[in-house]
Amino acid sequence: MYDFAVFWDWIGFGVRWLHVITAIAWIGSSFYFIALDLGLNRDIPGPADGEEWQVHGGGFYHIQKYLVAPERMPDHLTWFKWESYATWLSGAALLMIVYWVGGELYLIDAQKADLALWQGILISAASLTVGWLAYDFLCKSGLGERPTLLMVLLFVLLVAMGWGYNQIFTGRAMMLHLGAFTATIMTANVFFIIMPNQRIVVDDLKNGRTPDPKYGKIAKLRSTHNNYLTLPVVFLMLSNHYPLAFATKYNWIIAALVFLMGVTIRHYFNTRHARAGNPTWTWAVTALLFLAIMWLSTASMHDPLEEAEAQQLTPYEQKFAAAEGFEEAHDVVLGRCSMCHAREPVWEGILWAPKGVLLETEADIAQNAQQIYLQSGVTHAMPPANVTYMEPEDREAIVRWFRNAGL
DSSP: OHHHHHHHHHHHHHHHHHHHHHHHHHHHHHHHHHHHHHHOBOOOSSSOSEEEEEEETTEEEEEEEOSSOOSSOOSOOOOOOHHHHHHHHHHHHHHIIIIIITHHHHTBOTTTOOOOHHHHHHHHHHHHHHHHHHHHHHHHSGGGGOHHHHHHHHHHHHHHHHHHHHTTBOHHHHHHHHHHHHHHHHHHIIIIIIHHHHHHHHHHHHTTOOOOHHHHHHHHHHHHHHHHHHHHHHHHHHGGGOHHHHSSTTHHHHHHHHHHHHHHHHHHHHHHHTTSOOOTHHHHHHHHHHHHHHHHHTSSOSOOHHHHHHSOOOHHHHHHHTSTTHHHHHHHHHHHTTTTSSSSOOSTTOOSOGGGOOOSSHHHHHHTHHHHIIIIIISOOSSGGGTTOOOHHHHHHHHHHHHHHTO
16 A cells, blocks of 8 residues: 555646646636737728737737627637636646545644544535636626626635635645635636637527627626636645745635735736736735735744644544554654754754644654655655755655555
């Protein structure tokens, strides 16, 4: 079973790689078409709503946009949908690998909610569906004609979800799930609204009917939402690598400010692409929001060591703490790792535990058993450059302990 830990880590890496690749494709095409639409030259004769000349890769491109549809259906039509679908599917797979299969470590915070793992997984899955239904209801109500108010209510919904996640999940899981919640809205916009509306227009053209412009208007509203939500989603997906973002009781407020930063950043670029001015004030607002995030990030990151030592071990932690060789491995970790992976690190230049991983108490070490095995037993990734001189026999002790646990 210990070899499965290596196999599973590589599976996670592979799915993460796929997720990044598909996300690049989706975000790239999304940003390109928003910039293209805003920058079109609309002072042209003919039925087209606008055109743009572009140069790239040694060639010139002449692009025209029809607000509803051209007079006839072209022989070749490229649809942009699989980038979105593949990003969501790979992201969902990665969420299951890290936060469902690894839920004992990364999903449920026992100090916040006394839930079984299956209950946490159920909340994880259900929340994504409920979020889409709530958002879709708002868009289909009369608020669809009041886009600014709709955006404000969407922001309120996202903040409420961040707060709610933080009442149950670990800070890391809260950030990731809020990103998944937002990404689900974005992909569902493509699957349930944008693509079906485009198919209606195409079908009208094929059958000689005049397409109704309302379908394009609805699709554009959802595309605009996706445009403003993209940058916060990227931040939330990266946040699990930065404990300053997630390991504080104010992490849900940090997430809320990130959504506001997404608005200010995209507003600047959208305005520039539309040749509607140069709103440099957004730079100052973005900087102030980021400074506020930096200030909030250091508040109450971890429980004091005394409280952590007094906490009862979870069943998952007990399995590793009871395994033969735990005491020896425990001493190795304390002697070689805890000076950095502490609530108050003593290694010069280290102010916060790397990636928020704490290795001071029995519970800390038992909880992070698999990562200790992979990082310091199977590989020599930790300590970095072996600065604390972890000996080969120390690494062997870690491997024996993990294998004795039979997990």
